[in-house]
Amino acid sequence: EDKVVQSPLSLVVHEGDTVTLNCSYEVTNFRSLLWYKQEKKAPTFLFMLTSSGIEKKSGRLSSILDKKELFSILNITATQTGDSAIYLCAVDGTSYGKLTFGQGTILTVHP
Amino acid sequence: GAGVSQSPSNKVTEKGKDVELRCDPISGHTALYWYRQSLGQGLEFLIYFQGNSAPDKSGLPSDRFSAERTGGSVSTLTIQRTQQEDSAVYLCASSQRQGPNTGELFFGEGSRLTVL
Numbered sequence: 001e002d003k004v005v006q007s008p009l010s011l012v013v014h015e016g017d018t019v020t021l022n023c024s025y026e027v028t029n030f031r032s033l034l035w036y037k038q039e040k041k042a043p044t045f046l047f048m049l050t051s052s053g054i055e056k057k058s059g060r061l062s063s064i065l066d067k068k069e070l071f072s073i074l075n076i077t078a079t080q081t082g083d084s085a086i087y088l089c090a091v092d093g094t095s096y097g098k099l100t101f102g103q104g105t106i107l108t109v110h111p
Numbered sequence: 112g113a114g115v116s117q118s119p120s121n122k123v124t125e126k127g128k129d130v131e132l133r134c135d136p137i138s139g140h141t142a143l144y145w146y147r148q149s150l151g152q153g154l155e156f157l158i159y160f161q162g163n164s165a166p167d168k169s170g171l172p173s174d175r176f177s178a179e180r181t182g183g184s185v186s187t188l189t190i191q192r193t194q195q196e197d198s199a200v201y202l203c204a205s206s207q208r209q210g211p212n213t214g215e216l217f218f219g220e221g222s223r224l225t226v227l
Binding site for chain 2: 004006031032034036041042043044048088090092097098099100101102103104106
């Protein structure tokens with residue numbers, strides 16, 4: 001059974017800080033790792049990673065995958081209050097056809 | 112609409128009643144998923160439909176839970192004899208699955224179920 005563990009479970013920072021969110025996984029047949037942002041209701045897609053060492057970047061957000069050590073990180077630089085959300089990591093792996101999600105990291109950014 | 116549509120957005124029911132939650136996926140998406148999110152938790156997989164194939168029901172927590180997808184489009188998740196532990200947000204997602212990769216899921220805004 002695929003397993004995804006995120007850390008920290010919650011994080012409180014001030015605007016302008018840089019944060020790093022972690023996601024480790026155990027899968028038998030890895031295909032991809034995905035990051036989602038959930039503000040109030042629907043999770044929205046951020047990144048999909050399939051190859052080690054290749055950084056994906058979108059504005060102040062970036063992510064990288066290490067398939068040898070079985071983890072990914074999501075970095076947010078110069079955080080803003082609008083970054084406050086739950087960040088979800090998911091793996092497309094052994095369980096064909098569905099994503100296995102971690103428990104999420106609750107990020108709170110104070111002004 | 113352009114996105115995944117779910118209804119009702121909120122449902123309060125009494126313990127023991129049956130509830131139906133509806134999901135209308137993005138037009139043309141062949142794959143449809145139901146996930147459950149309890150307070151402060153990640154997403155728990157429930158069931159997955161892919162085209163005309165038999166659904167993957169491996170995540171349904173008990174036989175009180177069932178789902179169907181009619182005409183390869185709209186899906187209904189039914190919970191019979193609801194219990195308080197069924198209280199959660201039920202999220203539906205769809206994708207245009209290609210090949211072996213699950214790919215990006217597009218989520219609806221969820222149906223918040225509260226069982227009193």
